[in-house]
Amino acid sequence: MTGPHDGWWVLGSALKVVILFAATLILVMALVYIERKVVAFMQVRIGPNQAGPKGILQTLADGIKLFFKEPVTPRAVDRPIYILAPLLSLIPMFLVVAIIPFGNSITINGREIFLQGTDLNIGILFFLAMSSIGVYGITLAGWASGSKYPLIGGIRASAQMISYETCMGLALIPAVMTTGTLSMRGMVEAQSGTWLGFVPRWTGLVQVIPMLAFFICAIAETNRPPFDLVEAETELVGGFHTEYSGIRFAIFYLAEFANMFTISAIAVTVFLGGWNGPGFSFLPWLWPLLWFFAKTGVLVFIFMWIRASLPRFRYDQLMSLGWKRLIPVLLVWLLLSSGIQAWINEASNHVAGG
Amino acid sequence: MPEQVELEGIAAEADRARTDEGAQKMRGRDETGSLELAYEKGNAAGARKAVMTNEPWSDVSDDDETMIINMGPQHPSTHGVLRLMLELDAETVVRVKPVIGYLHTGMEKTAETLTFTQGATNVTRMDYLAPMSNELCWALTVEKLLDLEIPPRATAIRVLMAELNRISSHLVSLATQGMDLGAISMMIYGFREREEILSFFEKCSGLRMNNDYIRPGGVAADLPPDWESDVAKIVETFPAHIDEYEELLTENPIWRERTIGVGSVTVEQCYALGLTGPILRAAGKAWDLRVDQPYCGYETYDFDVITGTNGDVFDRYKVRVGEMRESIKIVKQVLDRMPEGDYRSQDKKVTPPPRIRIDESMEALIHHFKIFTEGYKVPAGEVYCAIESPRGEIANYLVSSGSSKPWRLHVRAPSFANLQGLAPMMEGGLLADAVAVIASTDPVMGDVDR
Numbered sequence: 001m002t003g004p005h006d007g008w009w010v011l012g013s014a015l016k017v018v019i020l021f022a023a024t025l026i027l028v029m030a031l032v033y034i035e036r037k038v039v040a041f042m043q044v045r046i047g048p049n050q051a052g053p054k055g056i057l058q059t060l061a062d063g064i065k066l067f068f069k070e071p072v073t074p075r076a077v078d079r080p081i082y083i084l085a086p087l088l089s090l091i092p093m094f095l096v097v098a099i100i101p102f103g104n105s106i107t108i109n110g111r112e113i114f115l116q117g118t119d120l121n122i123g124i125l126f127f128l129a130m131s132s133i134g135v136y137g138i139t140l141a142g143w144a145s146g147s148k149y150p151l152i153g154g155i156r157a158s159a160q161m162i163s164y165e166t167c168m169g170l171a172l173i174p175a176v177m178t179t180g181t182l183s184m185r186g187m188v189e190a191q192s193g194t195w196l197g198f199v200p201r202w203t204g205l206v207q208v209i210p211m212l213a214f215f216i217c218a219i220a221e222t223n224r225p226p227f228d229l230v231e232a233e234t235e236l237v238g239g240f241h242t243e244y245s246g247i248r249f250a251i252f253y254l255a256e257f258a259n260m261f262t263i264s265a266i267a268v269t270v271f272l273g274g275w276n277g278p279g280f281s282f283l284p285w286l287w288p289l290l291w292f293f294a295k296t297g298v299l300v301f302i303f304m305w306i307r308a309s310l311p312r313f314r315y316d317q318l319m320s321l322g323w324k325r326l327i328p329v330l331l332v333w334l335l336l337s338s339g340i341q342a343w344i345n346e347a348s349n350h351v352a353g354g
Numbered sequence: 355m356p357e358q359v360e361l362e363g364i365a366a367e368a369d370r371a372r373t374d375e376g377a378q379k380m381r382g383r384d385e386t387g388s389l390e391l392a393y394e395k396g397n398a399a400g401a402r403k404a405v406m407t408n409e410p411w412s413d414v415s416d417d418d419e420t421m422i423i424n425m426g427p428q429h430p431s432t433h434g435v436l437r438l439m440l441e442l443d444a445e446t447v448v449r450v451k452p453v454i455g456y457l458h459t460g461m462e463k464t465a466e467t468l469t470f471t472q473g474a475t476n477v478t479r480m481d482y483l484a485p486m487s488n489e490l491c492w493a494l495t496v497e498k499l500l501d502l503e504i505p506p507r508a509t510a511i512r513v514l515m516a517e518l519n520r521i522s523s524h525l526v527s528l529a530t531q532g533m534d535l536g537a538i539s540m541m542i543y544g545f546r547e548r549e550e551i552l553s554f555f556e557k558c559s560g561l562r563m564n565n566d567y568i569r570p571g572g573v574a575a576d577l578p579p580d581w582e583s584d585v586a587k588i589v590e591t592f593p594a595h596i597d598e599y600e601e602l603l604t605e606n607p608i609w610r611e612r613t614i615g616v617g618s619v620t621v622e623q624c625y626a627l628g629l630t631g632p633i634l635r636a637a638g639k640a641w642d643l644r645v646d647q648p649y650c651g652y653e654t655y656d657f658d659v660i661t662g663t664n665g666d667v668f669d670r671y672k673v674r675v676g677e678m679r680e681s682i683k684i685v686k687q688v689l690d691r692m693p694e695g696d697y698r699s700q701d702k703k704v705t706p707p708p709r710i711r712i713d714e715s716m717e718a719l720i721h722h723f724k725i726f727t728e729g730y731k732v733p734a735g736e737v738y739c740a741i742e743s744p745r746g747e748i749a750n751y752l753v754s755s756g757s758s759k760p761w762r763l764h765v766r767a768p769s770f771a772n773l774q775g776l777a778p779m780m781e782g783g784l785l786a787d788a789v790a791v792i793a794s795t796d797p798v799m800g801d802v803d804r
Contacts, residue, residue: 043542148423152445152785225536226608234431234534235789311608312536314786315445 012113017098020117024097028257029059035257035304042308063250071246076146085144086244086251089137092130093258099123100265101185103275103289115275115289116185123184124172127266128165131221134259135161138223138230138240141252145243153239156315157223157230163322164220164227170330171214174207174337175270188274204271209333211271213326215299218263220318222256224303226310227318264299268292272299380422380439380451391449420448427456431534431789434799438776440788447788450780452773458803465763469729470496473760475566477750480765481801482563483526486512486519486555487743489568494649495739495750496570499732502704505696508572509650514585514688515555515568516650516741517681521592522551523744524674528599531671531793535612540602547595554584571705572698582689589686596678604672613668617779617791620665627774631746632673633795637665643742655684667787667794674796677744703730729758745769745796769801 033048033056040047048055073082098117105114120126135158142154176182179190193201204211220227231239238244241252268274277291313321383391420443426432435456441449465476477492478485490512497504529544552562557578559567567574578584603609619627624634634641642659644652660676662669698705706725707718724730734756740749746768755761772795779791 039538043539044546045542148421152442155444225538228536229786232536232786234536235786237429308539309602310537311532311603311606311612312786313608314612314784316784317608317611 008111012111013118016117020097021094024094024258024261025254027261028254029063031257031261031300032059032062032253034300035307038301038304039308042305066250067247069246071244071248074146074243077243078144078146081140081144082243083248085137085141086248086255087137088140089134090251090255090258092133092137093255093262096127096130096262096266097258099126099184100262101188101269101274102292103285106285114185115285119183119185121183124176124182124187124266124270128169128172131168131259131263132165134255135165137255141244142240145240147243149236149238150240150242153230153232153236153242156232156236157240160220160223160227160229160315160318160322163319164217167213167322167326167330168217168221170327170334171210171217172270173334174210175203175214177338177341178203178206184269184274188269188276191273192276200273200276202271202273202276204273207271207333207337209329210337211267213330214267214271215302216321216326218267219303219306220322222259222263222303224256224260225307226312228312229315229318232312260300260303261296264296264303265292267299268295380441380449382422383441383449419443425788426453431530432792433530433797436773436792436797436799436802438788438792440780440785442785445785447780447783447785450777450788452776454770454773454799454802456803457799461804462763462765465760467759469758470570470732470760471725471729473763474569475564477765478564478566479800480767480804481743481745481748481769481798483798484519484523484744485564486515486568487523487741487748489566490516490650491739491741491743491748491750493568493570494741495737495752496732498737498739499735499752499754500570500704500730501733502571502699502701504572504699506651506693507695508697508699510688510692511573511577511697512568513650513652513655514685514692515558515573517684517688518551518554518585518588520681520744521678521685522548524678525551527674527744527793527796528603528671531790531796532603534789534793535609537603537606537609540599543595543599543602547592550588550591554581554588557581557584569698571701572696576697582692585685585689589682589689592682593679596675600675604675610668612786612790613671613794614666615664616667616783616787617794618664618666619775619779623775623778624665627778628771629746629775630771631742631744631768632670632677633665633746633772633775635660636662636669636673638663643740643747647740649741655687657681657683667790670794731756731758732760740766743768745798745801746772748801765804767801767804769795769797769799770804773797773802 036058037047037055048058051057051061073079099120101114101116101119103115105112107113138157138161139154142150142152142157145151145154175187179187181187181190187203191201191203195201199205219225223230229235229239231241236242241249244252272295275288275292277287279287279291420441423440423442424437425440426437427435432438437453437456439449439451439453440447461476461480465473468476473496474489474492477488481488493512525544525548529541529548532538532540532544555565555567556562558581559565559574561567619629619633619637621634621637621639623629624637624639629637630641638661640659640661643649644657645659657680658676660673660680662673702717702721704725706722707715711718712722732754734754736751736753738749738751740747742748747766748768749766751762751764751766752760753762775795776791779795780788783791
């Protein structure tokens with residue numbers, strides 16, 4: 001925590017929340033536009049180009065349209081849950097934004113302000129908890145719709161996301177062991193500096209397999225292709241959101257893209273050194289911010305790239321990938337990695353002691 | 355409030371009556387007669403029963419554990435308006451019942467009111483992805499009754515068009531199959547390349563689809579002067595495009611997992627159900643009417659019949675890719691040997707005179723008038739003529755009473771026959787496999803419902 005908890009601190013925190021919320025919303029809108037453009041580029045199309053210069057206002061236009069559209073509520077729905085479900089999938093995603101360290105710190109008026117919503121000492125666990133709650137949103141949406149396709153989507157969601165949650169947890173443990181902390185900020189700081197003077201001390205360069213596994217889980221967790229079984233348009237029409245329209249559908253859409261961004265940001269923070277990177281003395285707070293967004297941008301681009309090129313998995317194949325391949329590999333890696341870590345700790349204690 | 359309840363009951367009853375689907379509805383297995391269940395399994399009348407499995411759903415014990423779900427006619431991957439009733443045990447397909455007729459326009463009946471010349475515009479709208487095949491089949495049928503000699507150039511043009519159309523049809527098949535399995539880029543690539551062929555069609559016939567280019571007596575117009583360079587460009591660029599698709603899909607582990615071993619049928623099942631085209635060939639039987647009952651001089655072209663071994667979705671995909679390459683081979687040969695001469699028969703009873711002759715000759719004017727008002731008369735008789743369309747054996751069974759209009763027309767549509775195979779292909783698979791199976795049978799609903 002920075003400085004004494006006085007009025008300025010409260011004001012600063014409130015301001016941070018507002019900025020983070022607004023920035024995330026704008027970012028999500030930009031992401032939707034960027035994805036459409038990137039996929040269009042890969043498919044030799046033009047993509048949105050009508051609303052605003054180069055079509056950049058397309059998402060805004062879509063948003064306005066969805067906002068003013070009548071949200072049709074089918075007769076068979078379980079109304080309270082039906083309305084709650086989109087919020088349950090959106091809000092956790094925004095809460096995760098709070099723990100992401102976007103940059104180092106900025107000094108205003110003698111106060112050092114960290115570019116992070118808040119630095120929870122259990123940051124990574126908070127992220128896992130929030131993404132578990134996100135599952136409820138989708139499962140309940142499928143259940144409460146009172147219709148068959150969403151039901152199948154909801155069942156797929158619960159099985160898929162719970163399995164991959166397990167994988168994700170297992171992929172994060174080695175990273176936590178390497179950095180020795182659960183705090184997001186602590187993780188980034190533990191990854192600063194270099195080995196041999198030029199190799200950055202990123203966790204992902206040591207924990208390669210957990211990093212790749214985490215990325216696979218991230219795609220499954222965000223229901224992005226090739227793991228988009230939950231919505232699987234060509235099989236389940238729209239999956240869990242078949243019966244949603246108007247603003248409620250827009251919230252699911254927003255949640256998906258917010259999720260894509262936050263999970264990439266978490267991957268960058270945990271495995272790719274967060275905002276660490278070469279900086280300059282001119283505007284020292286700017287460079288970490290740029291590094292962070294550059295790294296996250298690359299991951300988000302990979303998300304889009306995968307979407308444009310890979311076919312969709314089948315349900316049973318997805319489960320066998322998770323349970324029969326990822327989890328055993330991660331468990332073995334966990335054993336090896338913890339053994340090595342224990343040995344290193346022992347050795348360093350020995351050196352320190354001797 | 356008993357009155358209220360009663361009223362609600364009546365309203366519900368009326369609702370049910372209004373939305374009841376009668377015989378089309380899929381009922382629970384205990385309510386369905388054994389004969390109907392046998393039909394659902396593909397034991398159609400005349401099919402050799404031994405071929406089909408007669409063990410009905412032994413592993414699914416209870417009706418209550420399953421769910422009957424309606425897929426289509428408004429569903430993203432039912433290729434138009436195909437409708438399937440599925441009984442699902444979790445995600446496993448237990449029973450499947452295709453329901454068709456949502457695109458029925460009575461084209462076979464319409465044919466009875468159109469002259470033989472107009473007939474081509476009618477049949478071309480049936481299989482709208484392979485209009486040239488439909489037209490060619492129509493033209494050959496009518497010519498068989500007329501006993502008409504077709505100039506070699508017209509025949510070569512027909513082969514060129516039919517083969518280009520085969521490529522464009524298979525492209526749509528690959529594109530939609532990619533889309534259905536989640537490879538969204540394949541969709542765009544397939545349609546992009548198809549557009550090159552369709553623009554060539556447009557150049558020749560004035561229309562991208564439903565061309566009405568191949569007519570009884572020849573083709574509607576000669577090829578445009580620079581056709582050779584256009585076709586040469588297609589022939590040169592296409593193999594590279596096909597390599598791209600193979601790179602995107604064939605070697606992709608997800609694609610292979612999704613398609614290999616999915617929706618298999620055996621050759622015997624194909625025989626029993628009348629499945630033809632890529633489905634039959636993928637099962638391992640080298641049956642291609644272009645080779646086995648040659649028409650349009652196909653016996654003089656050098657090409658291979660592509661076959662698979664397992665008859666699964668992957669083999670059907672590979673057969674289509676291979677057939678595209680073979681079609682390019684044929685197009686190349688047409689390009690090399692296109693004969694000079696007439697592009698249509700010079701029989702004055704069938705072919706209208708050139709425009710310039712109408713100003714000079716009274717007979718020409720009369721012929722022109724007669725052909726476009728009354729039409730030409732076709733000798734009485736009946737004829738069956740089959741050719742190989744991209745989807746399988748397409749055939750016209752035509753009865754003429756000697757007038758200028760057909761007395762009866764029946765089209766043996768490959769898409770319709772191939773839909774018979776859905777039940778044996780889908781049962782026991784997952785819902786996602788059902789989508790792959792529909793895509794791999796490549797049905798065109800216009801062809802199914804006619």
